[in-house]
Amino acid sequence: MTKVPDELIKLERSTEEERARLAGLTGGAFDEQLSRWRDAFEAVQAAIAAHAAATGSSPYEVEQAVKSAVRHAQEDPAVE
16 A cells, blocks of 8 residues: 555645535635635645655555545544
């Protein structure tokens, strides 16, 4: 499994938080939040690509490891 730096986990969590904020929005509020989500998504994708290039890893594998790390942290009942 690919070692996931904390910074990538933070960026992915931020992206997911921005995506979740889209729920229930319409019109201009939706458009503004969509723009924030896209910016966060682009930032995490760029960071994943940079990490993959720096470590000689597959960007796909890094992305999957990041998503898995975030998902497991959210599912852990000991994490609040």
